[in-house]
Amino acid sequence: MRKAPSVLSMGSDNSIKLSIRNMSVITFEIEIQDELPVQFQERSFQIKTVLQGNEKQNIQYTVKPLTRGEYEFGNILLFIKSKLGLVNRRIEISSAQTIAVYPSILLMKQLELKTFTRISHYYGIKKLRRIGHSYEFEQIKNYVRGDDYRSINWKATSRRSELMVNQYEEEKSQQIFCIIDKSRSMRMPFDGLTLLDHSINTALVLSNTALKKDDKVGLLTFSNTINRFVKSDKGSRQLKNILEALYKEKEHILESNYEHLYQAIRTSVKGRSLLFLFTNFESYQALERVLPYLRRINTSHLLVVIFFENTELSNFALTDAKDTEEIYQQTMAKKNMQEKVLIVNELKKYGIQSILSKPEALPLNSINKYLELKARGLI
Numbered sequence: 079m080r081k082a083p084s085v086l087s088m089g090s091d092n093s094i095k096l097s098i099r100n101m102s103v104i105t106f107e108i109e110i111q112d113e114l115p116v117q118f119q120e121r122s123f124q125i126k127t128v129l130q131g132n133e134k135q136n137i138q139y140t141v142k143p144l145t146r147g148e149y150e151f152g153n154i155l156l157f158i159k160s161k162l163g164l165v166n167r168r169i170e171i172s173s174a175q176t177i178a179v180y181p182s183i184l185l186m187k188q189l190e191l192k193t194f195t196r197i198s199h200y201y202g203i204k205k206l207r208r209i210g211h212s213y214e215f216e217q218i219k220n221y222v223r224g225d226d227y228r229s230i231n232w233k234a235t236s237r238r239s240e241l242m243v244n245q246y247e248e249e250k251s252q253q254i255f256c257i258i259d260k261s262r263s264m265r266m267p268f269d270g271l272t273l274l275d276h277s278i279n280t281a282l283v284l285s286n287t288a289l290k291k292d293d294k295v296g297l298l299t300f301s302n303t304i305n306r307f308v309k310s311d312k313g314s315r316q317l318k319n320i321l322e323a324l325y326k327e328k329e330h331i332l333e334s335n336y337e338h339l340y341q342a343i344r345t346s347v348k349g350r351s352l353l354f355l356f357t358n359f360e361s362y363q364a365l366e367r368v369l370p371y372l373r374r375i376n377t378s379h380l381l382v383v384i385f386f387e388n389t390e391l392s393n394f395a396l397t398d399a400k401d402t403e404e405i406y407q408q409t410m411a412k413k414n415m416q417e418k419v420l421i422v423n424e425l426k427k428y429g430i431q432s433i434l435s436k437p438e439a440l441p442l443n444s445i446n447k448y449l450e451l452k453a454r455g456l457i
Contacts, residue, residue, distance in 0.1 A: 103131035113152025253351035277356035301330035
C-alpha cells in the first residue's frame with residue numbers, strides 16, 4: 079500500500095511511504111518495485127528487504143519533482159523469494175494514482191516557521207531594528223539597547239525614573255505584488271529548476287509571509303503580453319488563489335514587453351504598493367532597454383528588482399585556467415560578474431531597490447528584503 083501526499087512540492091524532497099505485511103509465518107526476501115511517474119526517468123527503482131513471519135514494515139523513500147504538472151504513479155510490484163530460494167512469486171498490487179506537483183509548499187512551511195519564530199528582538203530570519211514612526215502605537219515599555227531614542231516617552235520616564243519608550247506596531251493591509259517575468263531569459267536552468275521555477279517558489283513563500291503579516295498580496299505575470307493578474311487581497315483563500323495561478327504558469331520563448339507591464343501596473347494596481355519584480359539581466363545593455371519603464375514604475379510604487387547571479391560562471395571564474403581558451407572564457411565570465419554589480423549600482427542610482435541572488439538563496443533573501451522594508455517604514 080502506498081501513502082503519498084495529496085500534492086507534491088516542486089524542487090523539494092517529498093516522502094512516499096509503502097506499507098507491507100507478511101501474513102504467513104515464513105520469512106521472505108522481498109524486492110519492491112514502485113512504478114514511478116515518467117517525469118523522474120527512473121527505470122530501475124527497487125527496494126530490497128527481509129520480512130519475518132507476521133511482520134509489518136513501513137518503508138519510506140523520497141522523490142524530488144523538478145517540473146509542475148500531474149504525475150502518474152503506477153502499480154506496486156513485489157518479487158517474493160523464500161530464504162532457501164525454493165519459492166519465487168510475483169505479485170502486482172493495483173496502486174495507480176495521479177498527484178499534482180505544485181510550487182514548493184514544503185519550502186513555504188519551512189521558511190514560515192523560521193520567519194515567525196521570535197526570539198528577543200529578532201524578527202523574521204535576521205535581526206532588524208525598527209526605524210522611523212510609520213507604525214501604529216501599541217504600548218509603552220522599558221528602554222533596551224537598540225531602541226530608537228526618538229521614541230522615548232519623557233513623561234513616562236519622569237514618572238518611573240527610568241527610560242521608557244513608545245512601542246509601535248507595524249502598519250497592516252499594505253499592498254504587496256509579486257511580478258514574474260516569463261520570457262526566454264527565465265528559462266535558464268539551475269540546480270534542476272529553471273529561473274522561472276525558482277521565482278515561482280519564492281513568490282509563493284513571499285506571498286505567504288506577507289499574508290501572515292496581514293498585508294494584501296497580489297500576482298502579475300507577463301512576457302510579451304500580460305498573462306495573469308490576481309488582484310491583491312488577504313486571507314487564507316488568497317494564498318490558494320495565488321498557488322493555483324502559479325501552478326499553471328509556463329515559460330514563453332519571446333522577449334518581455336516592459337511597456338505593457340508599465341501600462342498594466344498603472345491601470346490595475348491602485349495605491350502605492352511594494353512590487354517584487356522577478357526577472358533576469360545577463361548584460362548591462364539588457365537593463366538599459368527597460369530602465370526607463372522601471373524608473374516610471376518606481377515613481378508611484380516601491381519597486382524591488384530581483385535578478386540572478388550566474389553561479390556556474392562564478393564558479394568557473396575561480397578555477398585555474400589550463401590554456402589560452404580558458405583564460406579568455408574566464409575573462410568573459412568575470413566581465414559578466416562585474417556587469418551584474420554594475421546593474422545593482424545603476425538601479426540604486428535611481429532609487430530602485432534590488433536583490434542580486436543565487437537561485438537557491440532567493441527565498442531567504444526576498445523575505446529579508448520584505449521584512450527590512452517594512453521595518454524601515456518605506457512601504
